Amino acid sequence: MVHTNSRGYTMKGLSTLLLLLIAPLSADALEVFACEPEWGALVKELAGENANITVATTAFQDPHRLQARPSLIAATRRADLLICTGADLEIGWLPLLLRRAGNPDIQPGRPGHFMAADYVRKLEIPALIDRSQGDIHPQGNPHIHLNANNISRIADKLAERLGVLDPANSSDYSRRLREFQSRWETATTGWEQRGESLQGLRLVSHHRGFSYLADWLDLDIVATLEPKPGVPPSAAHLARLLEALSPNPPAAVVRTPYANERPSLWLTERLDVRALRLPYTVNETDGPADLFALFDMTLAALEEVNNERL
Numbered sequence: 462m463v464h465t466n467s468r469g470y471t472m473k474g475l476s477t478l479l480l481l482l483i484a485p486l487s488a489d490a491l492e493v494f495a496c497e498p499e500w501g502a503l504v505k506e507l508a509g510e511n512a513n514i515t516v517a518t519t520a521f522q523d524p525h526r527l528q529a530r531p532s533l534i535a536a537t538r539r540a541d542l543l544i545c546t547g548a549d550l551e552i553g554w555l556p557l558l559l560r561r562a563g564n565p566d567i568q569p570g571r572p573g574h575f576m577a578a579d580y581v582r583k584l585e586i587p588a589l590i591d592r593s594q595g596d597i598h599p600q601g602n603p604h605i606h607l608n609a610n611n612i613s614r615i616a617d618k619l620a621e622r623l624g625v626l627d628p629a630n631s632s633d634y635s636r637r638l639r640e641f642q643s644r645w646e647t648a649t650t651g652w653e654q655r656g657e658s659l660q661g662l663r664l665v666s667h668h669r670g671f672s673y674l675a676d677w678l679d680l681d682i683v684a685t686l687e688p689k690p691g692v693p694p695s696a697a698h699l700a701r702l703l704e705a706l707s708p709n710p711p712a713a714v715v716r717t718p719y720a721n722e723r724p725s726l727w728l729t730e731r732l733d734v735r736a737l738r739l740p741y742t743v744n745e746t747d748g749p750a751d752l753f754a755l756f757d758m759t760l761a762a763l764e765e766v767n768n769e770r771l
């Protein structure tokens with residue numbers, strides 16, 4: 462049915478015209494503050510033009526460690542939605558940022574405060590929390606996004622939350638969610654099929670940044686360069702790893718773009734295996750531009766290492 466008003470414009474035509482006028486300005490768009498690029502990318506998938514997104518970190522910044530600089534405080538001050546990983550990933554900077562922002566809408570417990578890790582099963586929850594030993598994963602491993610099934614679960618919750626914060630567009634968020642989930646499910650099936658050839662692939666990881674990827678695809682992370690999460694690799698620890706791994710070296714030593722490359726290079730030169738920088742997250746400047754590309758590129762990099770080994 463087409464509604465026509467007294468001036469003879471069809472309502473559909475008029476609303477399309479209004480949308481065209483409004484969209485480029487995004488005056489009514491939700492202001493979203495994403496702590497990490499993967500969540501900025503997910504908001505973009507589910508909100509499109511309905512959100513203006515500020516992302517606090519890049520693929521080259523350790524999300525555990527960040528300065529609460531003035532531009533970030535300004536962005537949190539105007540945010541309608543804060544989306545972060547949680548599980549203490551941002552414990553070193555986010556509480557300070559939230560205090561300085563003084564924005565009641567995004568404080569813990571409010572609809573504008575969304576922690577992705579609340580909606581997935583955490584790995585590596587320590588039996589005994591001992592911060593004095595420098596472990597920066599006291600709530601379990603917070604690097605949850607490299608299991609495609611976690612992204613799907615979080616997408617459901619995020620679309621629901623966007624609808625709560627912006628009820629006028631809730632049907633749009635539902636539609637975008639359905640479209641995203643349909644594409645994501647097809648892609649996930651493909652990644653899991655490709656992953657079958659990678660089962661049992663032995664890797665060493667600098668930080669425990671790839672545990673969810675390994676858990677999902679049944680990769681075998683046999684050691685980490687950091688003796689504990691967040692504790693830099695010492696010469697003694699690396700020497701012990703070299704000795705322990707020499708009889709049966711891993712296929713590669715993997716790291717994030719933000720990790721110091723030197724410990725990886727030291728060990729891989731001596732073991733004669735690949736040092737592999739995986740994309741880790743979305744990176745529009747020189748890496749995967751969206752979440753689909755992130756998983757595609759990660760799988761491709763692991764397949765290359767696996768093929769060299771065979």
Ligand SMILES: [Zn+2]
Pocket residue numbers: 525597598603604668669670690
């Ligand atoms: Zn970590």
